[in-house]
Every structure is written in structure tokens, then in C-alpha cells.
Amino acid sequence: MNRTSERLALRTSLLGAVLLLATPAAQAQDAPLALVNARILTMVPEQGAIERGTIVVRDGRIEALGADVRVPPGAEVVDVAGGTVMPGLVHVWSKAGTQVEQSGPELPADLPERFRRRFGGGGGGGGARPVAQAAKQIAPSIYARQDVFRDLLAKGVTTLIVRPDAPGFPGLAARLDPGATTDAGLTLDAEAYVVVQPDTNTAVGKVLKENFEKAQKVVAERKAPPPAEPKPEEKPAEPKEGGEQPKPPAEGEQPKETPKEGEQQPEPPKPAEARQQPAPKKDPNVEVLADLLEGKRRAFVELSSGTDLLHYRYALKDLKDLSFPMTVIADAADPSSGRLDEIADQLRALNAIVLLEPSLQTVPFTQTLVNVPQRLHAAGLEIGFVLDDSPRQLGDLWFELMELVRCGLPADVALAACTRVPAKAAGLDAEVGTLATGKRADLLVFSGDPLDPTSRLVTVYCAGRAVPKDTTR
């Protein structure tokens, strides 16, 4: 009974804070922010909740957090009033904003032509022709002022990676700043990961095999460089490939959000350049895959079912020692093609994080429900969730999590599966996904426990800034 009034108070006080913070954004950057009286779910493994804690945020990052952290002088203080604070949602497998013409009527008149084209091979649906364009960036085809980014952010998505979609090797995913207001500031990393979309048909399998085979040859050549002759002509070509230069994240999981506007500027034209004048004999698409095999990049491989995995393994069975940093994406579960828990052993052998849909599945011809995430977790796999692209449906995420938890998935695993694990899968775990000193201040403030049906998402902070209120609810 007391809690209701408490929550009301919280809401009003926060609303004030939001208004305060939202309008003079530039000033808010300077003054430190302190969330006090918060139950903090850090999502750091084996670290429980910090009760009645304080989080201090400065320049978009967490400066300090804990039960006995002192509020620095001059800080903007927000009393969370016993509410819960957790990391922002990490949405790493999204198509938000990539299908431009679908939002046709809303397209701004001054939108440059390149944004009006649909990216890639046109959908990953069955029957689409496989592509081998592993080096193609999706980033240049996305523009910033789309409602979907703002709406997803309001629902708590503070990290967003959008990906191309076509069978085969459709290209490179892009990490976006969902709060960006300019096209230049939108892309944080144009080469977040390599997308691999196998299929159950032999044509796609052939493309996968041939290109990985070529990449293996390139890796072998790199290890044993050919005689001095061809070296000089190779050297200048290297930086143009788009292979090495723009991907510090892969090398050392380094936080690389800081170069916001400045560094991104030269990136969009790069793939075009590479396409116009390809270096002799060097295929940038194969170079990207070679980087992958050398562990300098990571791949997200879409394997939604047991059948997908069997076909994938069948296609690549003749390639010896094929291994690379891999995340398995299961975003189109089909219980009639084998649930992932039926192939848990084979998944474990891939040594990959598995990102799947946060839902129960029905055994065909029965009423039996299976908690696939729970079973995979119990089988020792690290699991994360594929989130929804529709802001409206994303609001149901918390109910889906509640259902999974009610059916046996540990609550901390469920929440980590939306934060820490996908961040790790995308190589961003040094920066987002958990709450710790030095991490980006992407915070979700709930009025109570996030998995309590009566709780409300009160405020979203993205890099320390409160996000304007969600208007879609």
C-alpha cells in the first residue's frame, strides 16, 4: 500500500528530472548525474543486486556505483525511491531502419538517394538467391531520422546493431547509436560483425563452402607470404580493402564509442571505393572472411533449427579446421525442423553463444510447451535473446521473460540474456551490457523488479542522458 504512493512520488520526481535533463542536453553532459536509493542489477556474473545503492554518471559513463558511493558535489541527484536499475537492452540482431521503402510515406523529402534503395539481396526468405558479399556494409544505406530508432530507445534499447539479410554472406552489420540525430553520428561501427545466413538448400551451401574455402587459402597465403615479387602491388591495396582499418573492436574488445562524429565521417564512402577499384586478384569479400578465420572479426550465423544446423555442417563438412568466433542466431524457431535443445550437444561443439527468441515452443501435435532457453542453459550453453524490431512488441519482452522464468529459467539468466550476453556476443562486453565503473551509462530505471508485472519502465538513460518519454504506449 505504501509502495503505490512511493511509486507515484518516484514517477513525478523522475518526470521532473526527465524534463530537466531532456531539454538542455549539452549541460547535462557536464554536470554529473547521481541515481540514489536504487536497487542495482549490475548483471555482472555472480554479483547479486546492490540494495539501496548509488550510481554516479559522468560524461556518459559510470564513474562509480555501490551501496556506499558518495554523491559528488554539484551532481544532479535523482532519487529512484527503491526502484530497480539495470543495464539497457542490447539488441544485436535487428533489421530496424533497414527496409526503407516500407516506411515510404514517412520518407523525408530531402532524403539522399542512397537511402532510398533497399539494401542487399532482398530478404532472406526461402528461394532468394544466395549472395557472397561479406564485405558489404549495411551502414551507408541507413539514415538517422527514423522513428523506429527513437521508439526502440524509449523501450530501453540502448545498443542497436542492424544487419543485412540475404542467404549466404549478405554483408557486415552496423552498430548504431539509436539516439543519433545526424546521419554522420548514427554509425558507431560499420563492421560490427560478419553475417552468415546458411539455408537448407544446396545452392546456399555451395556459396558458403566455396567462399570459406577461398578464405582458408587467403589465410594460408597470409601465413606464408609469397616471394617478394607480388608484394609491392599488394601493399597499397591493403588499406582499401576495408579489411583492417575500421575494426578496432575485434582486435581487443576495446570500448570504441568515443569517436562519435569525427571518425565515422570517412567510413560510408569506403565500400564504394573498394568496389570501384578492386585490388588485383583480391576479393574484399574473401578478405573479410579470411579476417574472420584469423579471429580478427566475429560472425553471426543464422541457424534457427536443428535442420539448419545439419545442413550447415553438411555444406562445410569437407573443410578441415574451419573455426571462427561465432554467435548462433536462432530468430525463426520452427519446432517442426528440430528445436535447438534437441541439438544442444552439437551446439556446444560449436563453442558459440546462442541468441534465440524469448519464448516457449510447442511440441508439434501436442499441447506440450518446451522452455528451450532454459534447456539450453541447463545444458551449459550461454544464451541470449533476439529482441523484437517492433517497438510495440518489444514492450512485451518483459512478459515473455516472466513466462520463461515462471517455467524454470533463472531470472538473472533471463535478464543477462538481454544485456550482458548479447553484448559479449557482439564483442561489446567491455562497454555495455553490465553496470560497472567505466561502462557506458546505459541504464533502465524500473519502478520495481523488471520481472514484476506491476513494474513500469520509468526512465531510459542512454550514455548518461535521459531519453524522451516513450509515446507509443
Added chain:
Amino acid sequence: MKPMHPLLTVAAAGLAALLLADSATSQRPRRRPDGAPPGAPTPEAPPPAEAKPEPKVESWTAIQGGDVYLGDGTILRRATVLIGDDKIRGVGHDLQIPEGAHIVDATGKVVSPGFCIVHASGFGAPRSGNDVRDGLNPFDPQIKMGLAAGITSFLWTSSGGSDKPGGKSCVVKLAFGDLEGMVGPEDTVVSMRVPLNVQQMRAFRELVRQAREHQQKLRELEGKEGTKPPKAPNGTEELLAIMDGRKTLWISGQPSFGGRFGGGGGPSEGFGVDQIRQAMEIAELVGQGVVLDVPVAAWVIPDEIAATGSMVIDDPRSRTEPIPGREATTGSNIAQAAILAEVGVPVAVTTGGGGFGGPSIGTGGILGQDLNTPTVDACYAVRGGLPNRRAIRTLALDAARIMGAEARIGSLQEGRDADVLILDGDPLHYKTFVEIAFVNGKLVYEKDREPFYRHVQR
């Protein structure tokens, strides 16, 4: 970051076994003798242990104490079926069971080869296409339904020839969860149709002549080193495969719709005596027995069919009315399977509407809960007079022969694929349930664990 699992490499051993078995069984005599006399044990019965160097087997399973139907009509009471990895390593009464073998007690049960279905679709296989692997779904729940009905393999077909042999086919095995295990012998069967008109028949004869000429050239070159064998004349590739016994030719009849739609031409004879005789002519031309794909009136001329070494797919449930006044030579006969079996023609059963590229036994209903099971089709043949013991062959050995895959499937014999059912009664009794099914030596179905019949207690 481990490397991909190399997929199973049993293929090599399997292929060797296949080749051995193939040479022994696939040379069809022109005049096929009847099957083994009922009750006679197969010559393969003695244990394999001392006979030859033991193949390296990872896991053994011994199914003991059941009444073993070998698939050719023979039954061994309280015998043992020994499975090593994906093959049957022995069937008999005094087998040496290797140490560490997994023992399955089948006392009071029936052990039978998995049923082979000549016309079917679904079960995880694509509806059409050139490669059965395209879209093959080894986790399709229909596979479990098929296993519940005792089906462990079927012939997948895609399109077919018309006035000369053609089409794609593959024996698909219901190896749940095993992509490569599902793909059995490929392109063992091609098809064409009769009747051929005078021109088509002339063209066919010419094609056969060219093929014979080519064979002759090859024979002349035999033993001569360094000469490149000539290319087969255009369009004779399939024909050569049939004449060499590498592929089995299925011949279907042309359904005539005359009369049915009021289009003149009188009442339909369907795949009647005239069309069957033309098919027999084709069999004589290619020098091999063919498969008559659901003839209507094969019962009229069983001896002519037997004389060519041909085989028949029968649909004992279907009825075609005789032409009035010609009752002795037209129309269907429920006794067809029995009449053909009597003169030694191998018969497989199917359900109405089937054909090469036009499958019939499917999973549209709830397989087994309606009467759409293959065993029921066999029962109709029994009702027409086919001996009970012989009827199992319509789903086992003879069906496998008709699919051109008897070296792999259709019987419990050393060296065959370990596709084995454990049933709680006579395989052809409507009350019987499949309790356990192995495909390629792997346990793929258990009645008590799968949703379809686990609630049935008795």
C-alpha cells in the same frame, strides 16, 4: 572455437558392403524364380563372426527373443538380430553376441524389417526438385509419424519420363535427425509411360538400337589399353543404365478419361492388358524386367509378366469397373497380388492415386489413426488371397526390389541397413503398434516417448 564435427564417415564401409551385396542380388534372372519356400531359413543365417575379418564396429545392439520376420516371407521364432553400427551383422538362433552389446529384449514381440514404400511424399523430403537434399528436413515430425506406421524408407521421385525413360529418384530413409542418413541410394529408378504410339515406339526402338550398338563398341574396346571409350549416343544414358541393370524402369499406364467426362471413346480400360503388353515389349527390348506401376489388369496375363522378370506395384484397394461384356479381361481384381505372387512376380502395395512423381501414402490425415497405413494395403492383398506370410514382402523385400534398393533395405540379412522394427504383434494386423524403430542402426522411434500413441495403454 573447435572445428566443425566431421560428419560420419560410415559411407565407405557401407558402400563396400553395398557393392558386395549388390553383385550378389541385383542380377535379376530374366525368369524370376519364386521366393524362398515358406519356412526355409535364409542361407545367411550362420553367425558372421569367424567367416571374415570383423569390421570395426563401434556399437552393438542385439535384439533377442522375438519372432523375426526376415522380410522375404520367412519367420525365425525366438531369434536374435544383431546390429553393429548402421548394419545388420547377423540374424539367427546361435549368434555370438559381442561383449558390451546393448541388449534389447523382444520376447513375445515381432521383429521385422522397416517397411519400404514405393509411392510416398513428405516425411521431411522436399516436394520436388532435382536434389533431395534441397530443403530436406530430418527433424520433420512427419518422420516420427511414418515410423509409427512402420515406414523406414520410401522412394522419393521428382517428375518422370514420358515416351522415354527419365526422372529423378532417391530412396529416402526416415533417419530422424540425420541429414546424410536420410539420403539412401539415388537414381535407382527412372520412369516412362505407355501407351506409345507407332512413332514413339519406333523412336524408342531406334534408341535401344543405338544403345546396343554403343554397348557393342564398349565390349570391343574392352581390354584394349589407351583407347578412350566413346561417348554414349544422345538420349541413351538412361536406357544404358536400365540395360546394364543399374537402374530400374518403372512403366505407368495412361489413364483414359474417356467416358468418365462424357468425352467419347467409351469406357476406360486404364492400364489394361494392351498397355501392359506394350510394357512387356519394352521389357523385352531392354532385356530387363520392368516395374508395372499400378496396372489395372495384370491379373489377366500373370505368366506374360513373369516371363519378362518384371515386377508389379499393386493398389489392392482401388476398383476399376470392367468393360461390360469383357469382364474376363478388363477391370481390377482384388486377387491381383495373389495371382501375380503365385507365378513368382514380386509385388509391392500402394494406395490409390500413386505413381512416379505422384505420391500417395502421405501424412495428410493422422497416419495410423485413419486407415492410411501401408499395412492395411497389404491386408487388402491378403483379403484377395495373398498368403499372409507372403504379404510382408509387399512392404519389405519386394518393395525394396521395386525401388532398386534390395541390396540396402527390405530384409533382415547380414550386410543390410539396420532398419528394424519391434512390434507388439503381427506386422500386418490392424491392432499392432510399432514399439521401437531403428533406422541405420539408430534408435529413432519409441512408442512410449513419442506423442502419437504413448497414451495408448493395453
